[in-house]
Amino acid sequence: MLEAYALAPDAFTSSVAERESLPIEWWASRVSEEAGAHELVVGSFLDAEVVGVAGLSFERRERTRHKATLFGMYVRSASRGKGVAKALVAEVLRQALASPRTEIVQLTVTESNSAAVRLYTGCGFVPFGTEPFAVKLGNRFINKVHMWQRVAERAS
Numbered sequence: 001m002l003e004a005y006a007l008a009p010d011a012f013t014s015s016v017a018e019r020e021s022l023p024i025e026w027w028a029s030r031v032s033e034e035a036g037a038h039e040l041v042v043g044s045f046l047d048a049e050v051v052g053v054a055g056l057s058f059e060r061r062e063r064t065r066h067k068a069t070l071f072g073m074y075v076r077s078a079s080r081g082k083g084v085a086k087a088l089v090a091e092v093l094r095q096a097l098a099s100p101r102t103e104i105v106q107l108t109v110t111e112s113n114s115a116a117v118r119l120y121t122g123c124g125f126v127p128f129g130t131e132p133f134a135v136k137l138g139n140r141f142i143n144k145v146h147m148w149q150r151v152a153e154r155a156s
């Protein structure tokens, strides 16, 4: 993820400066497979090396726990254009569907990131608004498009 923040700074709200000093335990907790964890991370591997990642964060409050957020989508440059991201989104959506409370998956994407906007649109996400001035990078502002899709009709 530090590579992702360094090489694609416009795509992420997190920065290397913010994250590089975090202990390895913090990163390990993000990929914990503990039952009931409030987030999960899926990876794409070539041999033993990770080439792509994406996460899903589950809301925990009673009135918002029908929602989850896709985050941290990154594919290393040598593995791009081969369907890795599409497969990661499909797996995140499968995990969302398998999670009993989740009905909606949301995400935000940098407005100018046409590759990612196309990826998400192709995977069924629909934009529902653009947040102006969402992120400040140096003295530049970045707008974020908010997207969503319904993953399941849950019985109430």
Ligand SMILES: CC(C)(COP(=O)(O)OP(=O)(O)OC[C@H]1O[C@@H](n2cnc3c(N)ncnc32)[C@H](O)[C@@H]1OP(=O)(O)O)[C@@H](O)C(=O)NCCC(=O)NCCS
Residues within 6 Å of the ligand: 008, 011, 012, 072, 073, 074, 075, 076, 079, 080, 081, 082, 083, 084, 085, 086, 087, 108, 109, 110, 113, 114, 115, 116, 118, 119, 120, 122
């Ligand atoms: C955006 C990113 C995740 C795409 O990963 P990828 O594995 O190359 O994407 P895929 O090969 O699975 O492509 C899936 C779809 O995404 C879109 N897409 C991917 N790369 C694209 C590009 N360079 N230009 C236009 N569309 C692109 C296409 O719609 C593509 O479907 P198609 O091949 O049927 O046209 C990758 O470029 C990346 O990690 N970028 C830097 C970080 C980033 O922007 N993350 C998103 C944060 S919201």
